[in-house]
Amino acid sequence: MVKAIRIHEAGGPEKLSWDDIEVGDPGEGEVRLxxxxxxxxxIDTYHRSGLYPVPALPAVIGLEGAGVVEAVGPGVSDLKEGDRVAYANPPLGAYAEARLMPAHRLIKMPDSIDDQTAAAMMLQGMTVEYLIRRTFRVEKGQTVLFHAAAGGVGLIACQWLNHLGATVIGTVGSEEKAELAKAHGCHHTVLYRDTDFVAAVKDLTDGKGVPVVYDGVGKDTWDGSLDCLMPRGMMVSFGNASGPVPPTDLGILSQKGSLYVTRPTLMTYTASREDLVESAEALIDVVGSGAVKIEVKQTYPLSEARQAHEDLEGRKTTGSTVFTV
Ligand SMILES: NC(=O)c1ccc[n+]([C@@H]2O[C@H](COP(=O)([O-])OP(=O)(O)OC[C@H]3O[C@@H](n4cnc5c(N)ncnc54)[C@H](OP(=O)(O)O)[C@@H]3O)[C@@H](O)[C@H]2O)c1
Known part of the structure; x- marks a missing residue:
């Protein structure tokens, strides 16, 4: 038996339950971590709340972790007991002291990256990789808008965009968050709770707007984000921190200048082993070179997942958050 955080039904943070679970032996192609x-x-909050329904209940939630291989199932040739690995993808089940994982979804971690950094960077870091290099390929000299710039994805994005030579406009919820984003390569911060961020972006771009908006906030910023785009710009709507984007009339995209919209997910962009490895390697490179520093700003014992969810949804966290196991 090991300890794990499970939900028995969807709902608020109080539904997170500290349970004993059986992990079992790894099957064909699996390892036990x-x-x-x-x-x-x-995304853990969306699984908990029911916004993204889980396949079956009760469910151990969580998609990201780092640890050591402790048993190898039949048919696994490229991993052995004692290997340090990390991952960021389904199946759900990361909120546990130990778990089974398909071997082909794991990435070996270099000694230079410790366990907390690995667990903090894989999901948010590979997300930034695909968003700024593949969903829309950001070029040197471009100015982009990135919402929630002091968050987990946001701080990594500010640094990586800066590394690519882009100018970053980042929205943030407080003065403290503005300072933090600036310290991580965000050139212009906009306090979007008090300021009209569309006007601010227009000011900063001489009225032209930006070629791409990265929006993980969702409902509250959707309309404004479209207004920040230059003609034929791309709206990358990649999350719902304030709630899901409501159904939208496509005619709005023509009225606002032949805009593009995409709603990408990390799961699609790392679906093949080749894409997963390339994305992880690009991330390990920028972290290894020091171009991107992974900021673990909060840690909680896994048993205190409820508090962590309350803080994340309460906009109290900055950077990345890791559970210690
Ligand atoms: N599609 C993908 O592949 C993918 C992958 C990873 C993450 N994501 C998405 O990326 C976004 C950021 O993820 P993260 O894990 O790094 O979280 P995070 O940015 O650390 O936390 C969310 C932030 O959103 C901002 N926010 C704005 N309105 C909010 C509201 N009403 N309630 C709560 N927060 C609000 C807050 O920052 P301020 O106080 O500064 O506004 C908050 O700190 C999420 O939407 C997530 O679902 C998508």
Missing amino acids: KQAAVGLNY
Whole structure:
């Protein structure tokens, strides 16, 4: 038996239950991981609340972790007991002291990246990788708008965009968050709770707007984000921290200048082993070179997942959050 955080039904943070679970032996193509650190991501709150329904209940939630291989199932040739690995993808089950994982979804971690950093960076870091290099390929000299710039995805994005030579306009919820985003390469911060961010973006771009908006906030920023785009610009709507974007009339995209919209997910962009490895390697490179520093700003014992969810949804966290196991 090991300890795990499960939900027995969808709902608020109080539904997170500290349970004993059986892990069992790894099957064909699987390994059993002893986890050292688990990543907290906004998607965990969607699984908990029911916004993204889980396949079956009760469910151990969580998609990201780092640890050591402690048993290898039949048919696994490229991993052995004692290997340090990390991951960021389904199946759900990361909020646990130990778990089974398909071997082909794991990435070996170099010694230079410790367990907490690995658990903090895989999901948010590979997300930034695909968003700024593949969903829309940001070029040197471009100015982009990134919402929630002081968050987990946001701080990594500010640094990586800066590394690519882009100018970053970032929205933030407080003065403290503005300072933090600036310290991580965000050139212009906009306090979007008090300021009209559309007007601010227009000011900063001489009225032209930006070629791409990265929006993980969703409902509250959707309309304004479209107004920040230049003609034929791309709206990358990649999350729902304030709630899902309501159904939208496509005619709005023509009225606002032949805009493009995409709603990408990390799961699609790392679906093949080749894409997963390339994305992880690009991330490990920028972290290894020091271009991107992974900021673990909060840690909680896994048993205190409820508090962590309350803080994340209460906009109290900055940077990345990790559960210690
Ligand atoms: N599609 C994908 O592949 C993918 C992958 C990873 C993450 N995501 C999405 O990316 C976004 C950021 O994820 P994260 O894990 O790094 O979280 P995060 O940015 O650390 O936390 C969310 C932030 O959103 C902002 N926010 C604005 N309105 C909010 C509201 N009403 N309630 C709560 N927060 C609000 C807050 O920052 P301020 O106080 O500064 O406004 C908050 O700190 C999420 O939407 C997540 O679902 C998508």
